[in-house]
Amino acid sequence: MGRSPCCDENGLKKGPWTPEEDQKLVDYIQKHGHGSWRALPKLAGLNRCGKSCRLRWTNYLRPDIKRGKFSPEEEQTILNLHSILGNKWSAIATHLPGRTDNEIKNFWNTHLKKKLIQMGFDPMTHRPRTDFFATLPHLIALANLKELVDNNPWDDHSMRLQAEAVQNAKLQYLQCLIQSAAAMAGNSTTNSPSSIAAELEPMSLLNSQMMTMPSMPSAPAPAAVHLPELQIPSSFEQQQPLSNETNHQESSFIVFSQGENSTPRTPLISPLSLPPLTDISISNPGDACSTSSCGDGGAMPFWPELLLDEPFLTEFA
DNA sequence: AAGCCACGCAACCGCCAAGGT
DNA sequence: TACCTTGGCGGTTGCGTGGCT
Numbered sequence: 001m002g003r004s005p006c007c008d009e010n011g012l013k014k015g016p017w018t019p020e021e022d023q024k025l026v027d028y029i030q031k032h033g034h035g036s037w038r039a040l041p042k043l044a045g046l047n048r049c050g051k052s053c054r055l056r057w058t059n060y061l062r063p064d065i066k067r068g069k070f071s072p073e074e075e076q077t078i079l080n081l082h083s084i085l086g087n088k089w090s091a092i093a094t095h096l097p098g099r100t101d102n103e104i105k106n107f108w109n110t111h112l113k114k115k116l117i118q119m120g121f122d123p124m125t126h127r128p129r130t131d132f133f134a135t136l137p138h139l140i141a142l143a144n145l146k147e148l149v150d151n152n153p154w155d156d157h158s159m160r161l162q163a164e165a166v167q168n169a170k171l172q173y174l175q176c177l178i179q180s181a182a183a184m185a186g187n188s189t190t191n192s193p194s195s196i197a198a199e200l201e202p203m204s205l206l207n208s209q210m211m212t213m214p215s216m217p218s219a220p221a222p223a224a225v226h227l228p229e230l231q232i233p234s235s236f237e238q239q240q241p242l243s244n245e246t247n248h249q250e251s252s253f254i255v256f257s258q259g260e261n262s263t264p265r266t267p268l269i270s271p272l273s274l275p276p277l278t279d280i281s282i283s284n285p286g287d288a289c290s291t292s293s294c295g296d297g298g299a300m301p302f303w304p305e306l307l308l309d310e311p312f313l314t315e316f317a
Numbered sequence: 318a319a320g321c322c323a324c325g326c327a328a329c330c331g332c333c334a335a336g337g338t
Numbered sequence: 339t340a341c342c343t344t345g346g347c348g349g350t351t352g353c354g355t356g357g358c359t
Binding site for chain 1: 348
């Protein structure tokens, strides 16, 4: 496959376009259409390569281009589509009339990506970052959000996702505790529920700390946040390991998230960066997933759309 | 007022796929 | 089938601008 000789051709101008060049290009295309981009510059009297002309036209001069700030709706659309399509800017642009892929790409790189990072999300996966300590300050701030306190149950998708980030931190902490407990137990396979429960006690401490740390100057008064409580099933000790492998130190068991009475179960995130599950499975990395909610048992399940409303984005800008 | 720095955005670069010869 | 041309895409660069010290 050959490479197209382009702007490296001698004598062709590069750099910013002048109004005169723009006018020549617009005039020519309006009269004749662009036709062959390669032939266009000479026909239009431009000392540019065809590629440069095409980019100038498609990204700037096209009459149907919408300029100006992105609306909250457009912002949301980009977030949603990016969570599905990734960096397929041209595909995203097809859903935003008047916006170019270049413009969307720039907007993503200069605004949205930073916002997601600040909010504790991985901008590529749209998942809460799994680095607990890196996201802790943010999570503490989140825990102080009045909206989180007031919005219960999870009637707002974005709030729910943020709550999941908090929940994720809790689960990671839980994982650490479990591993510590397993280490303390040595090779013993009898991790009783009561001992695990004892280890879980600091979870509430963490929760309360997250509620009370003065991380935001204007943070509302600390109050209880109704996160779904982690529950260790009473039949915990009877849970079968999810894997037949026996060379792991950790025991495999299942932690269910349970919503409040009428609240549907909240999809949670595996603390081990496993695919998100409806029923969290804390198991050994690489274990086969045996829960019915685990998609097709191997393929990456579909991550919920990231729906972040403008006030929320502004809040953390 | 001058220098520095961060940011936004237009433009370029390099690669790829499709279609033509 | 191999090569070439063209259009398109995503990543990156560099310049202009505004804010801060």
